[in-house]
Structures are given as C-alpha cells and as structure tokens.
Amino acid sequence: MLAPILLTVVLVLLAIVVARKLQRDLREERSAQRRTLLRGLLEEPDSRRDLVAAAACGSRYAQADLLGALAMAQHDGRTRIADALARVDRGRVQADLRRRLRARDASTRARAALLAGRLGLDRLTDELVELLRDEDADVRLTACAALGLLESPAAAAGLIGALRTDSILPVRIVERLGRPWAVDALLAGLAVAGDEAPHLVRALGLAGDPRAAEPLTRLLLEGELEERISAARALGSLGGELAGAALTGGLRDKTWEVRAQAARALSEVPTAAAVPLLESALGDANWWVRTNAASALGQAGVAGQEALRRVAAGTDRFGAERAREALDLSVRRQEAAHA
Amino acid sequence: MRNALELVNVMMLVYLVVLDVAYGTLALLGWQAVESFVRRRPVRDYELVSSSPLSPPVSVIVPAYDEQETIVSSVQAMLALHYPSLEVIVVNDGSSDMTFDRLREAFRLVPAARVPRSAIDTEHVRGTYVSAVDERLVVLDKENGGKADALNAGLRYAWTPLVCSVDADTLLDPGALSRLVWEFTSRPDTVAAGGIVRVVNGCTVVDGRVVKVGMPKGLLPNLQVLEYLRAFLGGRIGWSRMGMTLIISGAFGLFDRAAVVAAGGWDPRTIGEDAELVLRLHRHRRDNGLDCRIMFFPDPICWTEVPSTARSLVHQRDRWQRGLIQMLLRHRGMIFNRRYGAVGMLALPFFVFFEALGPLVEVTGYLAFGLSCALGIASGQQILRFLALAIGFGFCISYITLLMEERAFQRYPGWGSLGRLLTLSVLENVGYRQWMALVRSRAWWSQLRGDRSWGAMPRAGFRALSPTVVLPRLELVEPLDPLAPVPPVAVDVEEHTLAG
Numbered sequence: 061m062l063a064p065i066l067l068t069v070v071l072v073l074l075a076i077v078v079a080r081k082l083q084r085d086l087r088e089e090r091s092a093q094r095r096t097l098l099r100g101l102l103e104e105p106d107s108r109r110d111l112v113a114a115a116a117c118g119s120r121y122a123q124a125d126l127l128g129a130l131a132m133a134q135h136d137g138r139t140r141i142a143d144a145l146a147r148v149d150r151g152r153v154q155a156d157l158r159r160r161l162r163a164r165d166a167s168t169r170a171r172a173a174l175l176a177g178r179l180g181l182d183r184l185t186d187e188l189v190e191l192l193r194d195e196d197a198d199v200r201l202t203a204c205a206a207l208g209l210l211e212s213p214a215a216a217a218g219l220i221g222a223l224r225t226d227s228i229l230p231v232r233i234v235e236r237l238g239r240p241w242a243v244d245a246l247l248a249g250l251a252v253a254g255d256e257a258p259h260l261v262r263a264l265g266l267a268g269d270p271r272a273a274e275p276l277t278r279l280l281l282e283g284e285l286e287e288r289i290s291a292a293r294a295l296g297s298l299g300g301e302l303a304g305a306a307l308t309g310g311l312r313d314k315t316w317e318v319r320a321q322a323a324r325a326l327s328e329v330p331t332a333a334a335v336p337l338l339e340s341a342l343g344d345a346n347w348w349v350r351t352n353a354a355s356a357l358g359q360a361g362v363a364g365q366e367a368l369r370r371v372a373a374g375t376d377r378f379g380a381e382r383a384r385e386a387l388d389l390s391v392r393r394q395e396a397a398h399a
Numbered sequence: 400m401r402n403a404l405e406l407v408n409v410m411m412l413v414y415l416v417v418l419d420v421a422y423g424t425l426a427l428l429g430w431q432a433v434e435s436f437v438r439r440r441p442v443r444d445y446e447l448v449s450s451s452p453l454s455p456p457v458s459v460i461v462p463a464y465d466e467q468e469t470i471v472s473s474v475q476a477m478l479a480l481h482y483p484s485l486e487v488i489v490v491n492d493g494s495s496d497m498t499f500d501r502l503r504e505a506f507r508l509v510p511a512a513r514v515p516r517s518a519i520d521t522e523h524v525r526g527t528y529v530s531a532v533d534e535r536l537v538v539l540d541k542e543n544g545g546k547a548d549a550l551n552a553g554l555r556y557a558w559t560p561l562v563c564s565v566d567a568d569t570l571l572d573p574g575a576l577s578r579l580v581w582e583f584t585s586r587p588d589t590v591a592a593g594g595i596v597r598v599v600n601g602c603t604v605v606d607g608r609v610v611k612v613g614m615p616k617g618l619l620p621n622l623q624v625l626e627y628l629r630a631f632l633g634g635r636i637g638w639s640r641m642g643m644t645l646i647i648s649g650a651f652g653l654f655d656r657a658a659v660v661a662a663g664g665w666d667p668r669t670i671g672e673d674a675e676l677v678l679r680l681h682r683h684r685r686d687n688g689l690d691c692r693i694m695f696f697p698d699p700i701c702w703t704e705v706p707s708t709a710r711s712l713v714h715q716r717d718r719w720q721r722g723l724i725q726m727l728l729r730h731r732g733m734i735f736n737r738r739y740g741a742v743g744m745l746a747l748p749f750f751v752f753f754e755a756l757g758p759l760v761e762v763t764g765y766l767a768f769g770l771s772c773a774l775g776i777a778s779g780q781q782i783l784r785f786l787a788l789a790i791g792f793g794f795c796i797s798y799i800t801l802l803m804e805e806r807a808f809q810r811y812p813g814w815g816s817l818g819r820l821l822t823l824s825v826l827e828n829v830g831y832r833q834w835m836a837l838v839r840s841r842a843w844w845s846q847l848r849g850d851r852s853w854g855a856m857p858r859a860g861f862r863a864l865s866p867t868v869v870l871p872r873l874e875l876v877e878p879l880d881p882l883a884p885v886p887p888v889a890v891d892v893e894e895h896t897l898a899g
Binding site (some may be wrong): 201 | 438442510817
C-alpha cells in the first residue's frame, strides 16, 4: 500500500515541477509585456489612467511590476503619477491601500505601505506611522521607507517620534530623515530632543543643509559625549568652511573619541588651517587620534605631506611611526594614480 | 539469525519512517520560509543597505592557505561587493606557495601597522599590510595555524561591528553582503546569519563574478549541485524557520563581532570550526541570558568549487562528518538539556541520531536487508516498503527542493538544466546516497583513530573558468570609520597608547 502511494506522490510532484516551469515561463513572458507597458506609460502622460488602474486593483504580480517601475522612475515621474491619481481615482486607490495596510498578511501590509509611499499618498500618513510599531520587522522598515518617500512634515514628525522607541534601528530612520526636505523638522526636533538628539544630529549632517552647520558646531562644543561624536561625524558629512573650522576646534576636545572623530572627519573636509593642528595631533596620547590625524594629513595634499615629513623626521617615536606609514601610503597612492 | 535480521529490518523501517517524517517536515517548513521570502523580497530595500553611509561597517575575513590560483580573483570579487563600508582582511596562513606574493603584486601592498581590537590568541602575525590601490584591503601575514586560527587573526584585527567569514575559494554575488546585513539591521538581536552556497563548477566567471550559471560537466559535481540544493533549501532553511540553525557554512557567514569575541572566536582544535562556532554561540548566549537569533537566509548567494574527483569528495565528506562528531561530543552537555531550549531538545538530538549516527544505521540497514533478501527472509511486500521509504521518499524531497528553486530563484534556467536535475535526483537516491553513507560511516573510524587531517582538494581555479582576469580598478575609497558604534565587548582593547 505504501509503495503505490509514494509512487503516486513522486509522479504528482514530478508533474508539478514541470507544470511550475511552464507556468513560470508564461508568467515571465507576461511580466515582460507588463514592464514594457509600464515603462511606456511612465513616458506618456496621456496614458497614465491605465497605470493608476493597475496600482489600484492589479494582481500581486502587477503590483510587483508597478513597484519596480516606480522605483526606477525619477522623482518627476512619481509626481506625475501622483497628479494622475489626484485627477482620476485617488479615493478608490486610497481606500484599497488603507484596507491592505490593515491586512493580516505581513507582506500585503508591507507592499501596500511601499506603494502608498511611492505614489505619494500623504493621506495615509497616520496609517503608515502606526505601522512603524507593527509586529513584523519588514512592515516597520517598509513603513519607514514609505514615510521617507512622502517627504511631508507629518511624515518627518512620525519618523522622529519612532526614534524615541526601539522598534526600528535608528540608523534606518536617520537614512530616511537625512534629506533636505526634513531639515526644518529636524531643527525643530533638535530644539526639544532628548535621547534621540545624536540621531537627529546625524540626519542633519546627512541632509547637507548649510543651516545645520551652526547647531552642529554648538553641539560639538557643548554637547554630551555621544552628541559631540555625532556632531563631528555630521560636520564631516556636511563639509564647507564652517564645518572645517568647527572640526579643527574639535581636535582640542578633552575626550579622545571626539578628537579622533574630528581628525577622521577632517580628512573629508580638507582645510589648510587644520594642518598645523593635525600635525600637533600626531603627538596625541591616543593611537586612534594619531592614526586618524596621519590619515587626514595624507589626504591634505602637499601641505599635509610636508607636515608628515616633519613629524616623521622628529623625535616623537609614536607620532613618527604613524607619519611614516601615512606618508608612504600617500606617496604610493599618488604613484598608483599616475600609473 | 532469522529473528535478528527481522528485528534489524523492523528497526530500520521505524528509523526510516521517523527520518522521512523529519525531512518532510523540514522541507515543508523550508517551503513556507521560501514562500514568505519571495513575497517579501520586493519590499526589502537592499539598495539602501548597499548605498547608505550609515550601514554598519563590515570586515570580510578571508583565510588563505596555498590559494595562489584563486586568491586574486576572489579578493577582486570581494572588493567589488556592493557595500559602502567594507574592509577585506586576507589572512595568509603561512602559505607554502605564492599566495602572498600574488597579493603583494596585484594589490601593491605596503606595510602598515595595525592595532588588534580583541585579545584572542593566535599564531604569530609576521606583518600587516594595506593595499596602495584600494585602502579597503588589509593583508595579515602569519605563521600557519589552520583555518580557525587564521579566522581568529582576522577577528583580532577587525575593527568593525560585523565580521564576515569567507573562504578564499568562494565567490560572492555582489549583493550578497548587503542582503545579510539587512537581517542584522532589521532585527538587532541577530548574532549570525548565513546564506545559500551554490556550486561554481560549470559556471562562467568573469573578473571574480559568476556571469552565467551552468551545470558542471562531470557526474560528481552534477550530483553535488542537487545535493547542495537539497541541503540548503530542504534542510537548513527549515531549521532556521524554527530558530534552530546549527550550521552556517564556513564558505560564507556574517557574525556580530562582539558576540564571536565573547564566545572565544573560532576553535582551532576542531576541524568543523564553522558549525562548532554556531553551536558555541547558542550555548554562550543562553548561558548568559542573551538573545540569540541565528538566521539562515534563503537568498544571499555564494559560489564554491566542489570536488570533481571521487578521492577529494571522499576526503571532504570524511572531514565534514568528523567535524560533526567532534562538535557533538564537545557539546554533549547541551543534548537533551532543557536549558538550551529547542536547540538542546530537538535539533541536537536530531543531529546525533540522523546526521552523526544515521550513516551507520543506514549502512547496517542496507546490509541486513540485502542479507534478508539473499536468504529469502524478506517478502516482496517488505522489499517494496523498504525501497519506498529508503529511496522513494528521497525523490519526494528532491522534487520539493526543485520546486522551491523554481519558485524562488530560477538560477538554473532552461529545460535542459531541469531535465538534468530530474535525472540526477534518480542517480542521487540510487547509488550516490548509499555511497555517501558508507563514506560517512568510515569517518567514525577515522575519528576513533584520532585522524585530524584536512585532506587536500585540487582546484581548477576561477582563472580556468574565466575568459578574462583583470587587475583591480584603481579606486581610492574612504577608510572605515573606526568610531562606528560597536557593541560592548568583554575582552576588547579599547585604547592603545603604544604605537603598533
């Protein structure tokens, strides 16, 4: 009895393998057609109705293709789709996505969240903020991504609020907030921030807005240890003269972590004024500070190389070792670049 | 005699039923996990992980011993990984060939002092070097101490919160690392994660990357293609679904550096250092009341060259089996120990009865059944029942695995590959599997004799598979951020005031 049953199972499985292969070939063909159509629709504003319809009631596969097409579309492409939604069928799409955002299946919730973000449906912001506390990690992260795509003050507020919980790793939120659109919200948030301040600082640095330089400089000088480290990193990302001057001041910090981070950040903000201080930092008591200062000098052009040569020929053994290594690397790097 | 044979046959049938139910359950759980993964794949923003300046820095540790044929293309592939904050630490473990010279020449290595971050004992490190063409490449030249010792040396010098162990003869898909890091950033309680390993034999490799997937030529590598698929899709993913991952392949695994350091690093005394570390992580974390999420991820792909001769395959499997036995003996205190939860109560007993002792039982069963048939003790019904349980169920598992592959990955496109895989599933269950049971049974004898040999495997090298091998592109990248957040570590050296 057992053998015939098992033989039947084997044959059925074999048939399913072959059938799946056939089905996949067919599905791939259809998917290719759909992707071609979507690409065409994104380029032809008159046909956007069909695209919106696909978003509203498409199958799982159609949704996946739409997500792919939207991901590839430039910002103005997404805006055009959002405009089309406003004119055509926004209510129905929103209602459909709102329902899916509450679905039992986590992947359905996540796909709906991403679609809402990519279509710019900011009326779903509250639902998306709620999903930041979802039980499923993928849904939380997708909601975070969607809010980042909405680029609205309410979305920024929701993301800043999530920094006060431990539902999502802060860097994943900072990545979304570290954009020019969020600077106002970040500056406002920083004024009243508690433990989340270092993350807001990091996001401000990533955003690269010049308005961030002043509060970051203040934090580098007056903040708590974590805030000073974050501020040094953020100023390195921010760049510019003001950031360079602030970081040069950071080399005098009482804590080695901040001095090391300031030296490290200065390699991203090359400034002639920093060379003498970096040269002094090669005599620092801490290995990390010396190494980072040597590395920054190695990237500071001719003036930096001259400073390294001076220290390498000096009497401070520890500083000289780091200087020789950085000089050697800097020269070889130049040779390699010329070669 | 007759009674004894009948008893052995009955016991064998019971054993096969339990084994088949277990494998069937694992395959179904694996299917569930793959299905969930496929549904979630479109929403996971791996691109963000591979481009964000805030992604956690990762050190890829590559132990290399006599790898002159493949080392340059392997390192090129690792430096080409899509990951923003990466350093590659190649540990030349006292190679007797030109491994170090090839690296020095290809990547223009220059001596550079580097301070150890962790206090882990290893053989003497003769020198540390950095590449002048790509600052992300660090090379440690050390006395020979074995793979685990080389990994420990890399761990000791790694500054980053995550470390990735990769074999020197392994090629990674460009997005493999960012996909594994995604696991760590989406669930911060993750301490280790591994991914699917596939067979590179038969594939086209260009500049250290697999550009075209193909089936290998010889029968043995072909059989291993199916075997790898079944082991990863039909086994490990199922265990991972239940939170009981016991093996992360040494070919490619990502670890929380602090957790590995706290657990003592890789154990140089064992030859199955990859699985042993995972088990020790389970033990250490549970002993200290810490979270322990160890994931096996269906997608991140790495490619490895499998043995193409019977001799090297036998050596490899003998070593794997000895590694398993050593690991189970060393951690026998965890078996049926409720303190270690499902790992102690379910996964480890399974590994003892079906993976370690399984080959012995299987060989005994085949012999007893063959003898029963020869003596006319077994009826036709019994023979059919035995074959159905011993072989027929193997077909089912192989076909379920092929379905999963078709559903999720489609790495072997075309009807030709499918036809070949279906044929191989027959050969694998009739002949190959029995031979492997014999080889693995023999490993018990090697273990009892105290054999600690590694066994050499001749490699074709990727150069032979690749139409072109080029020097690494000249790309100067920013060095790692040494002050990136690092979890607290018990034995870390926080500050060095002495140079070098």
